[in-house]
Amino acid sequence: MAITDYFVRFLQRRDSLSDKDLARLRAIRTQHVSFAPGEVIVQADRLARRSAMMLRGMAARSHQLVGRPEERVITALHVPGDFVDLHGFVLAGLEHSVVAVGTAEVEFIEHAELTDITENFPHLTRLLWMATLIDASVHRQWLVAAASLRSSAHLAHLLCEIYTRLNAVGAAGDLQFSLPLLQRELADILGYSPIHVNRAVRDLRDRGLIRWSGADITIIDWKGLTTLARFDPSYLDIERLSR
Amino acid sequence: MAITDYFVRFLQRRDSLSDKDLARLRAIRTQHVSFAPGEVIVQADRLARRSAMMLRGMAARSHQLVGRPEERVITALHVPGDFVDLHGFVLAGLEHSVVAVGTAEVEFIEHAELTDITENFPHLTRLLWMATLIDASVHRQWLVAAASLRSSAHLAHLLCEIYTRLNAVGAAGDLQFSLPLLQRELADILGYSPIHVNRAVRDLRDRGLIRWSGADITIIDWKGLTTLARFDPSYLDIERLSR
């Protein structure tokens, strides 16, 4: 199969693609694989020969804690169009696993294809590089949120980000989306106990900002939610300089 | 002037460099600039035409909080040999500033040089890419630390990381190093109040793990410090696959 259109649009939103670059992108062969909820997509500390791109559903980067095997921290979430482990091409193995959140479908791309691109398509290479740097930009924003927001504002920031990202690729409805995360998993993301996540959810509900039942979230008051979370989406909209 | 040897060693520790690549690296022209403590090295939201590499001292990535101009969060620290804003070459501007921590000296590299490398030296390009991905790996580890460690263990983790990074480039003594950060700035990194940082410092002292006077830190019990912090340096030692 071929590379997902999501990713092409992701790049085109940020920089122009020459016909030659676009043709090379379209020529990438991919392998489609489905994963059940919680299944490991990319195993930590193992040398990978291919990288995964999200097609449907979501995936999380999961860090096992040393000496506490029952605990983990999630440092990133990925939505359709995201390269979930492009960094695994440049680095020798990842220090974390990538797991499916809910049912997920990915397209695997052989590293040999990426090597060819980096050898012969410098502009495309800089765009792939850019994609990994946007991940890093999101990491930094999560650090800012963790340091400056508490409980419900912190949760609100995550919801604003996920909705914005899902909406950007057309995977969200009008102010509503599906978040197949258990409260326990939200706790692994936010660094709270599951009970405290529950309090935060209730607080957002009580404030009349969201409706949340099962995996379905409806944003009632987008303005109020972004204000509480001090959400500024510019860290997601980073563009490459066209030159 | 020329590129710092720190960076060459940084790359060589992780992958082999061909003579051609090494020669191109050595040919990079740089501009040496000194900064006073707190001075802005790279301004946020401004298009940069050059990127900075640390030569001496330290630098911090500082995020101003929206709506709270007096507050900020520090999402990264950089030591000699680090490219502090290589991502500014690939992205159009940064969403944060880079400021000097203590007195700092950097070498600026024109983006035109980097463009030439990305056009003609694919292996070198992948190594530059790798350098930005190691920054991202550190971001993730900070997220893990923030979510799973508290006060003194969190502070201990930061100290373990900084010492390991300084030691790797020969900028630290035998279990001692200089950390020109105020407790207020440590609070901006760890996401605590300055008072709580003080409590954490005292705790590490009381446990007999460190000695800390002014900017000078001596590690008395490295084993104890790494155990408390659950510090595993592998996220710093990521290597590129040699192929």
Next chain:
DNA sequence: TTGCCTGATTAATCAATGTTATTTGTCCAT
């Protein structure tokens, strides 16, 4: 239907952290 499992929810209590205020120590300019 019944029972069981899992996740969400709530309450009560305790520990960690924030806030405000005060004191101490050090450096520096006069």
Next chain:
DNA sequence: ATGGACAAATAACATTGATTAATCAGGCAA
């Protein structure tokens, strides 16, 4: 030497978040 400025250190109190336990609701197998 003296006073002022600033950072570190400490204390008292308020708030946030963790822990433990219990209850509630829904799905699902026997």
